Amino acid sequence: MMSSKSGLKFIIVGGVAGGMSAATRARRLSESASITVFEKGPYVSYANCGIPYSLGEVIQKEESLILNTPKSFKDRYNLDVHIDSEVVKIDPQQKTVDVRVQGEKTIERYAWDKLVLSLGAEPFLPPLKGIDLPHVFTLQTIPDLRRIRCALQDSTCVKHVAVIGGGFIGLEAAENIKGLGFEVSILEAAPQVFTLVDHDIAERIHTELRANGVSVHLRVNIKEIQPGHVMLGSGETVPADVVIAAVGVRPRTSLARDAGLKIGSSGAVSVDHFMRTSHPDIYAVGDMVETENRVLDRALPLALAGPAARQGRIAVDHALGILKEGYRGNVGTSICKVFGLAVASVGTSARVLQQMGKKPLWVTVYPPSHAGYYPGAQPLSLRVIFEPESGRLLGAQVVGKEGVDKQIDVLAMAMQAGMSISDLEHLELAYAPPYGSAKSPVNMAGFVGTNVLRGIVRIMHPEELVSSGFPLESIQLLDVRSPEEFGRGHIPGAVNISVNTLRERMDELDKNKYTVVYCGVGYRGYLAYRMLEQNGFEQVVNLDGGTSLFFSGGFDLNSRKTLQ
Helix, strand or coil: CCCCCCCCEEEEECCCHHHHHHHHHHHHHCCCCEEEEECCCCCCCECHHHHHHHHCCCCCCHHHHECCCHHHHHHHHCCEEECCEEEEEEECCCCEEEEEECCCCCEEEEECCEEEECCCEEECCCCCECCCCCCEECCCCHHHHHHHHHHHCCCCCCCEEEEECCCHHHHHHHHHHHHCCCEEEEECCCCCCCCCCCHHHHHHHHHHHHHCCCEEECCCCEEEEECEEEEECCCCEEEECEEEECCCEEECCHHHHHCCCCECCCCCEECCCCCECCCCCEEECHHHEEEEECCCCEEEECCCHHHHHHHHHHHHHHHCCCCCCCCCCECCCEEEEECCEEEEEEECCHHHHHHCCCCCEEEEECCECCCCCCCCCCECEEEEEECCCCCEEEEEEEEECCCHHHHHHHHHHHHHCCCECHHHHHCCCCCCCCCCCCCCHHHHHHHHHHHHHCCCCCEECHHHHHHCCCCHHHEEEEECCCHHHHHCCCCCCCEECCCCCHHHHHHHCCCCCEEEEECCCCHHHHHHHHHHHCCCCCCEEEECCHHHHHHHCCCCHHHCCCCC
């Protein structure tokens, strides 16, 4: 039974995903509540995730981004929504907020019974010389969009655009600006773009960017931004008539700090499972708060619209006395379009887990997006990461041209449900040739991962081969593809014995040598592994992902002593 708590005064600060989710939920649950929303900017309920696509004219009408207005909220929900209205102070003791309307000097004071903060995050501007020049922009709001569009319209002066940062916004901006006909460079301080995935998976994104004419600069140290170019610490200059700073975002916490609310160790506002702050009647949601990361078992900020909208509902449900389970934490599900590719991730990468001192297991498979015999199937790169003891899922990454969203959503559901790698074997997923396979990509990852977990196969990852402490001359590298495939390209130093003839030619191999078996994607290598292991080869491993991962991941044995 729901407690109506009639007559409550709600004030909601911030009018995008989390804030408007809270406001509309409050009205649906209570017709008698007073609900007031203050938004510092000129718009509420706009689709800021669509801004890069509006810039690239994929979304042709800018007004499509504006989902609602103060009037439409008043008409349908009886909400009092104030735009261009900044909350400048919270008094937790008196339960009031001070509001300044843009262009006015006076400050109005409003009382509240329940306060919901949804201030989001602000673009992080690195402390670079020249970052404040007039041709440097951020890309987060509709006014940002208009400023950049205005700058790009002078095509006689603007030919080159530099994007600082290779995350979501940077990649989306690069693609859409390139689509307008400009020369585009991405400048990224890390060794890769889209750092949510492992480096070898990210290499497919680098290849796609370069294939579409985007210049990718990795591990860069920017010395200075100047009119017309960006100067790197290496001395190189990158042409840049327009610069877009897409380095990342930081939680907006100054208002909460000034009000004495607890700030967590991550620098975001600390909340409980019901989104309550350290004040029992003040809630906070969205990008400005830290919530439990279920993989890392610690509280971290998460800048995604979906969790923010759900948190807004939870905050209001609790404020109105509904007996409901609180926020369950997140696994960080995300997806990004990069020209013809989609790249998606959930959970944590193997690289981050290793940096934390953990020793995860992972497998990489290359199944088709739907049944291979049905026209149009596209290969997927799918990695699943799991605990060595329990098999608990820790993360997944998918890259491909089709079906990426389907696979990552299934894996996200599995992680939210606390499933293990072995559970993926048993998932019953929709199958018809145009849409999937009898053994879905997720099933395939479960089969391979469970084999590793049970010791049915031992694998070596390409990075282990490249950086291995084994003397290369002591390794027996066996390519079990066909002679034709071998002739089109192989890992240097490998010998070629097709898996179909391996039983007859096994005596050509040395049982005493450490044997690395590989094929195109891993399956024939697994078959060869099982043959060798059962015939007395005690030191044999199958190369994870085969040549598909080795070559697309940018691995190279030339940095080591040659095998030949």
